[in-house]
Amino acid sequence: GPKSSPPERLPFTRVTKEDLDFFRSILPGRTITDPDLLESSNVDWLKSVRGSSEVLLRPQTTAEVSQILRYCNSRNLAVNPQGGNTGLVGGSVPVYDEIILSTALMNKVLSFDHVSGIVTCQAGCVLESLSQYLEERDYIMPLDLGAKGSCHIGGNVATNAGGLRLLRYGSLRGTVLGLEVVFADGRVLDCLATLRKDNTGYDLKQLFIGSEGTLGVITAVSVLCPRKPKSVNVVFLGCGTFENLLKTFQLCRGMLGEILSAFEFLDSECMRLLNTHLKLSNPISDCPFYIVIETAGSDPNHDSEKLHNFLDEAMNAALVTDGTVATEESKIKALWSMRERVTEALTHDGFTYKYDISLPVELIYRLVLDMRQHLGDRARSVVGYGHVGDGNLHLNITSPAKDPALLAAIEPFVYEWTAQRRGSISAEHGLGLKKRNYIYYSKSSQAVTLMGDIKHMLDPKGILNPYKTLPDHLT
Ligand code: FAD
Ligand code: MLT
Ligand code: ZN
Structure with missing residues (x-):
């Protein structure tokens, strides 16, 4: 099957003393070679992949980026563009000794x-x-x-x-x-x-x-950019079943209409991790599923009337079992952190295998249930959360440490499951290093060939972010 481990180092030039002299001449004080400073740019946010770059460049202008790339291209030096290094698929850090080109000082x-x-x-x-x-x-x-x-x-x-x-x-x-x-x-x-x-x-x-x-x-x-809404409300709700969560979503779209700005979910396993690892306590009673709904509109009275009509209806129909509403900034933040900090909670649970799947929305939780059954007690935690409104599931599986046997049980099972339902194996995180060879589960071979042609046209020497996004046979 396809591999996520990197291919052999391609024959790019290794950085020489003369190259460093050139970089220092155009980026004085912004050509970083101190290994301690390079460390955080060589390791990804998840601490799951590590490169061995010896140079970090910090341009301030487009002209400087242009000079850097013209030089690297002529010398056949590979380059890894890097922003905030929060990417989740190993795309943001070098694989070998690629030069890191950071946008950190391009912040105007x-x-x-x-x-x-x-x-x-x-x-x-x-x-x-x-x-x-x-x-x-x-x-x-x-x-x-x-x-x-x-x-x-x-x-x-x-x-x-x-x-x-x-x-x-x-x-x-x-x-x-x-x-x-x-x-x-x-x-x-x-x-x-x-x-x-x-x-x-x-x-x-x-x-x-x-x-x-x-x-x-x-x-x-x-x-x-949209105008800043005059009124924002956040609701945190509990649901007994995923079917009810989907019905709540439908009701919500109908009743909140144009003021609905987010519909997110997490399951009770996510809540357990928030409690255990981040000491965040559940703002409502324990339920199998939790929903975060946000409204953003231009009239506080109008919004609150709509929201309360919706909540009455959802409660009366027994779609939701408990809930709390926030209108004040600090409580809004606190409720949102129950959803936003799941990613962080997972990092404390062990080594995390992350999957970011797009599916018809009524199927998204079935994958979590099937995976739990498929893995039995081989995983520490199998959790589901994500962007219900976009049909985007985040399926995350943890184990005490990196575990090749567990990985072999997860993949290709998760990709085949997704491809059979014509889903996407990367809804929003990209392919990076980790998912590049799984591209064929979601794209036709004609489409992937065209990607290779475009890559070759724009970057004939392949110096830009090698080993990423394209499958190995096209890099
Ligand atoms: P990096 O991680 O530095 O780079 C990401 C990729 O872009 C790399 O391949 C890199 O080479 C390339 N790149 C960076 N800058 C440039 C540039 N200027 N030109 C060309 N290429 C460049 N993603 C979502 O889609 N939705 C979420 O809700 C979400 N939530 C997240 C929450 C957390 C806690 C974390 C850690 C990550 C989350 N992500 C999410 C992942 C997401 O991809 C990143 O957070 C973000 O989009 C990456 O931006 P960055 O500046 O950190 O890029
Ligand atoms: C999220 O929606 O929380 C992000 O995409 C990060 C993640 O998948 O963990
Ligand atoms: Zn996401």
Whole structure:
């Protein structure tokens, strides 16, 4: 079967003293070779993959990124673009000695249009900082995710991150209006439009959204932002069965309509991990399933009336068994952390095998049940949570340590299960290093061949993020 272990090191040049001299000449003080400083850039957020890069470059401008890539391409040096290093599929860190090109110092907002709500910024802006910048101007970012404090907008675009608000504001494929990208050979592609509509030929920016650093380095982004809602409510509900959770979702869409901004879930196993590892206590009584619903609207009275009508109906129909509502900022945050911090709780439970699956929504929990049955007592925890509104399940399986026998029991079972139902084996995290060879479970061979052709056209020497996204025979 397909492998997740990396292929042999490809014959890229090794960094020499002369190369370092060149980098220091164009990036004085921003060419990092101190092993202690490099350590955190060589290891991924999950601490599951580790590279051995000896150089970290911190450009501040597009021109510097262009100079770096032109040089690396001519020297046949491999490059790993890196944002906040919160990626979950091993795509953000080097596999061998690839040069790390970090966007950490490319963190300037370039412009903001108060009328349209379009922000244009450098790729290294931290998502949470951008959100703050916009909130001060009565707007918000159209995406939100648990990693907001560290992830960069460029990394979000490179992975096409989904997150907690996709149900309301759609994916980055719709809200990103323009991109600036530097190709492997240093040429700069200016697609930094700020127009809602532009049908002048192919929509080239889409190629780079979700390309995980394999086709170019994203240096700037323009994003269409929604107005800051005047009223936000969060509800935390308990459900006895997944069937009732789905019925609650349907009722909610009908009754909350345009003010619904998130519909997320976690199961009781997630709650157990939040309790045990993070000392977060359940805000309601114990239930098999929990729902987080958020509303965002322009009229507090209107929103609260709609919300309470919905809650009455859901309670009367016995779809939900318990619940609590938050309108105040600190309680909203506390309720959201029950959902957002599941990822962190899992890291304390042991080695985590993560699956990010897209399916018709009525099937998403069946995979968790089938996996539990399939694994029996071979796993420590088998948990399900995710973005119900988007048909996106996060299935996570932990064990005391890395366990090849357990992995062999999980894969390819999980991928076959998904492919049989025409689901996606990566809904929002990308393929990176870990999932690259499983691409055929979700894409036809014609589609994968075309990906290889595009990669070859834009990066003929294959220096950009090697061993990632494309299956081994195409890197
Ligand atoms: P990195 O991790 O640094 O990089 C990710 C990939 O993008 C790599 O392949 C890298 O080479 C490439 N890349 C980075 N910057 C650039 C650039 N400027 N140009 C070209 N390529 C680049 N994801 C979701 O979709 N939804 C979620 O709800 C969600 N929640 C998360 C919660 C937590 C706690 C964590 C740790 C992760 C979560 N993620 C989620 C994963 C998600 O992919 C990242 O958080 C985020 O999108 C990655 O941004 P980053 O800046 O950290 O990128
Ligand atoms: C989430 O939705 O919490 C993120 O995608 C992170 C994860 O899958 O753990
Ligand atoms: Zn997610």
